[in-house]
Amino acid sequence: xxxxxxxxxxxxxxxxxxxxxxxxxxxxxxxxxxxxxxxxxxxxxxxxxxxxxxxxxxxxxxxxxxxxxxxxxxxxxxxxxxxxxxxxxxxxxxxxxxxxxxxxxxxxxxxxxxxxxxxxxxxxxxxxxxxxxxxxxxxxxxxxxxxxxxxxxxxxxxxxxxxxxxxxxxxxxxxxxxxxxxxxxxxxxxxxxxxxxxxxxxxxxxxxxxxxxxxxxxxxxxxxxxxxxxxxxxxxxxxxxxxxxxxxxxxxxxxxxxxxxxxxxxxxxxxxxxxxxxxxxxxxxxxxxxxxxxxxxxxxxxxxxxxxxxxxxxxxxxxxxxxxxxxxxxxxxxxxxxxxxxxxxxxxxxxxxxxxxxxxxxxxxxxxxxxxxxxxxxx
Numbered sequence: 001x002x003x004x005x006x007x008x009x010x011x012x013x014x015x016x017x018x019x020x021x022x023x024x025x026x027x028x029x030x031x032x033x034x035x036x037x038x039x040x041x042x043x044x045x046x047x048x049x050x051x052x053x054x055x056x057x058x059x060x061x062x063x064x065x066x067x068x069x070x071x072x073x074x075x076x077x078x079x080x081x082x083x084x085x086x087x088x089x090x091x092x093x094x095x096x097x098x099x100x101x102x103x104x105x106x107x108x109x110x111x112x113x114x115x116x117x118x119x120x121x122x123x124x125x126x127x128x129x130x131x132x133x134x135x136x137x138x139x140x141x142x143x144x145x146x147x148x149x150x151x152x153x154x155x156x157x158x159x160x161x162x163x164x165x166x167x168x169x170x171x172x173x174x175x176x177x178x179x180x181x182x183x184x185x186x187x188x189x190x191x192x193x194x195x196x197x198x199x200x201x202x203x204x205x206x207x208x209x210x211x212x213x214x215x216x217x218x219x220x221x222x223x224x225x226x227x228x229x230x231x232x233x234x235x236x237x238x239x240x241x242x243x244x245x246x247x248x249x250x251x252x253x254x255x256x257x258x259x260x261x262x263x264x265x266x267x268x269x270x271x272x273x274x275x276x277x278x279x280x281x282x283x284x285x286x287x288x289x290x291x292x293x294x295x296x297x298x299x300x301x302x303x304x305x306x307x308x309x310x311x312x313x314x315x316x317x318x319x320x321x322x323x324x325x326x327x328x329x330x331x332x333x334x335x336x337x338x339x340x341x342x343x344x345x346x347x348x349x350x351x352x353x354x355x356x357x358x359x360x361x362x363x364x365x366x367x368x369x370x371x372x373x374x375x376x377x378x379x
Contacts, residue, residue: 001030001031001087001365002031002083002084002086003032003033003086004076004083004085004088005018005021005032005089006034006035006076006088006089006096006099006100007019007092007096008040009039009043013121013122014121015041015042016041016286017091017121017174017175018119019034021364022034022043023043023047024177026047028361028365030365031051031083033051034053035053035072035075035076036055037054040052053075055072057071069099069102072095072096073100073102076100076103077103077107080103081110081112085114086372088100089116089119090117092119092124093138093142094134096118097116097118097138097145098140104144115372116146116147117146117148117149117371118142118145120150120151120169121283121284122151122281122284123210123283124138125138125158125163126158126304139163142163143166143167147370149169149367150169150170151172151305152174154304154305154307154308155283158283172360172364173308174286175359176290176352176356178293178353181266181294181352183270183294184266184267186271189270190271193257194271197228198229199223199230199335201223201229201232201275202232202274202276202296203216203231203233203234203276204233204235204265205287206235206236207237208237208238209239209280210279210281211278212301213233213243214243215327216231216233216243217250217256218246218250218328219278219324220252222325222328222332224252229335230257232259233259234259234261234268235261236260236261266290266293269291272291272294273335274296274316275287275288275292275297275298275299276298277300278299278324278327279306280303281303282301283304283305285300285308285309289352291348292315292349292352296348297315297348298315299316299330300316300317300319302319302321303321309351314344314351316334317330
């Protein structure tokens, strides 16, 4: 198939999933055209089946805000026609789905009926899309897409609860590429971080309030009181300075390392003992899945789609959002018992294997073919 993928190019989950999906499709012989305002960060190698089309936005004094959605729709029209795409797969409702609907209407007037599949990822539904300003457009875009998927059952139900949706939503989960995410032999790295055998805890995110990164620091402080431990923080974002302030208040700065944004996350995860995800809202929990693929158990909240990934008492532990004491109790219990920790490591890997990229790509390609065929039958 000849597929157009529209996504954000950043480190966020939707952009990562869209890019990895496109790379996987290309490896299986499909032609994949990425359409975005810059090259996706995970699009890091050459393939004869991968193409990138940059969306350029006119800088004109009349516009206080650059009209990206209009430019994106125009670019989609151009690429569908010039490269004869079979379908458009847009990731994240705002503004990609609405821009795709505009492109679809323009193309239809020119005799081209392009199927559009929209994938919902999380905050496009649970946070941004619920704003009264956007709700009518989001609902309309979902209802007029030829196919819609959500990354978890939880997100699917949130979508039905918060929007006026009159169509079916297919759940196709996020996935893990085991050719990249697996436990690596990095004992020398572990020795450098924890020279005295300290337990290594880790958190990775974009450091926004919804990730409750302050809870990460507070849980770690309790763990560090009970045993020698280190905390690695991967990522960056608006809560970074606040996290540093909490570290100073709790006197844990010498045990906490801010690593910033990292490409080779799997190498860092490979030396860790516990991944912390205390999020207030998570549509799926992709970062937790990446940790589990590297045999790292997960300490998480029970928000959103996380329970569909992290199994309490088997692959890690879950607590209510904000219950730092309970999270710390579970962390100390697990990290104090070598046999339990080893068992949880194995169980985390087994659970992650359920979300293998190979399996999920089949679900997507089947959905593509089903949507295109249904479109042809209707015509």
